[in-house]
Amino acid sequence: MTTKNATIRLPEEIAEWLTENGKSINQAIIESCQTLRRIRTVSTGEIRGVFTSAEWGFLADSFNGTMITDTFRCNVQALIAHCEDSAKYEYLDKKWEVDMTKFLDKIKSLRGANIDAIYARIEDFWENERNLEEWINF
Known part of the structure; x- marks a missing residue:
């Protein structure tokens, strides 16, 4: 090596x-x-197929310009609160046609390392200017 x-x-x-x-x-x-x-690697594999394309679009859109700090990196409740705020104040659930109850239930079933994997995917999307249509199909 x-x-x-x-x-x-x-x-x-x-x-x-x-x-x-x-x-x-x-x-x-x-x-x-x-x-x-x-x-x-394992955590990212575990979330593959969990979310719909619309839900990944919601996540990417909701974190546009948002700094993800270590405090929230593995915190399930913080991600849920962020998503609830994005629906309440920015109406991103309507924009992406996301059923928030089902979506939040999926998030609630995850653990800290899975939440970190979600954040890592979102950071990679925004930092590397990925194609949204390709990225949301995960």
Whole structure:
């Protein structure tokens, strides 16, 4: 495997957490990144086919220009509140013809890593200017 040197700055508390079991920071970061990648891959696979194209469109539209912070990254209730607000104040449920009761029930059935996978997909969409019609068919 080819490697690449990188210089990073870590908050002290993260560095301490990474090395608390005696591993080097380098090895701990590699293992943490590998773990996150596995979790994201599995979680993204778990949400494939859960939402309709209209529901993915609703999600993308509702997060247009929204910053997703660590506080909400894996929080099911925060995503539900966001979606409820998007329907209430922006009428995105009407625009995308989304049945909010069914849609929110789907979200309620998910767990933290699945919520993170949803956010990661949405961030990828907006950061990489994906084709919406292709993206919503997931």
